[in-house]
Amino acid sequence: MHFPIFYTMSGIVFFLSLLLTSLISPILSQNHWDDYIAEKNIKSTYYIFGDNVNLREADHLNAKVIRKLPLGTVIKILTKTNQILEQNSLKEFWYKVQVGEETGYLWGGLISDYSFPLNDTIILCKNLGTKTKKLELKILQGSKILSQGSFEVGPLSNESWDHTIYNPSLFSPSPHTIFAIKFLIFSEIEYGYSNEQVFTLNRELKITPQFSWNPGSCDPPACAETWLVFPKDTLPEDKKMSRKTLKGKENTIIELMHSFDLDETNQHDFYQSEYVWNGSQFQKKEK
Known part of the structure; x- marks a missing residue:
């Protein structure tokens, strides 16, 4: 029912x-x-939403890159910093994260906001910000995108x-x-x-x-x-x-x-x- x-x-x-x-x-x-900034939950795990994302030593774009993370990499949020970056109308905080045994910093705009398994795939959801009013979806199998799209939802x-x-x-x-x-x-x-x-x-x-x-x-x-x-x-x-x-x-x-x-x-x-x-x-x- x-x-x-x-x-x-x-x-x-x-x-x-x-x-x-x-x-x-x-x-x-x-x-x-208008001033709302979406936030990730501390101590929760998320997937990397971008590809070849830079894991950095500090919470800014000039910080040294520790390594690059492929799409779909699982990360754990450790802390939220007070640094904010806006790109393509998307404003988010930087976070200190854990990837395996390593720690580093990522901008929240490169991290999924929600995910769930569907058959043998994972669906990643990304809030593109209150300015764009869009939701982006990616269907992954491993680190491969099988399908994707963005949709205006408000x-x-x-x-x-x-x-x-x-x-x-x-x-x-x-x-x-x-x-x-x-x-x-x-x-x-x-x-x-x-x-x-x-x-x-x-x-x-x-x-x-x-x-x-x-x-x-x-x-x-x-x-x-x-x-x-x-x-x-x-x-x-x-x-x-x-x-x-x-x-x-x-x-x-x-x-x-x-x-x-x-x-x-x-x-x-x-x-x-x-x-x-x-x-x-x-x-x-x-x-």
Whole structure:
């Protein structure tokens, strides 16, 4: 069963609010995330996101190079320094890291932000900064890139990462892989909201972005909870919220959002979208 329940704003209210924000934002001199610098977790392990990356003796570009690190090298973050470097609109700290038995310094822009295994590969995720509003993915086998791509997702935070791997055999003709990456997007409406971006891979491992949905948060008094209903699933009736039984459809992912008001306990509204698989894309249909 695929019924993750999350709290977020009503779909209609959410998108109207985003539209209002986009109209107002040119007047504003600064967004609250403009000075945000993504940070790595101390004592955590990461993968090198660049190739032939210089491991240096100190936290600046003029420091002596200890050795070069290939793409996909595993490193451990020891400490964050107070040195910041900005390149290509990406601003990050320098870190003291451990590579095997050696220690040295790396700029954070050359280190992945999140990763997870997928079959016999590793997917590396890189936040390209709140200025670019892009997420870059690389699919690695060892140190070899099998596929890669960058996708505009909004001003991305490093505070919350997760992933889900879905069952591709539920769809026909089935894609090679269906996976989703969850992250936090900064927002003017509230501090930020959770977002899940769904991707597919074909047999050649080409990455295709499909659709995103908002497992986000609650902006009281307006809140909502969202379910994804996959083929062969059944979302049962819930009389307390006036929700009817919803059965999954062939080759379709149904997104059902239940919006409610914390101050009006008898108010329940439902908003449904369907994403129909055509062999290469999930095409959205509003209901």
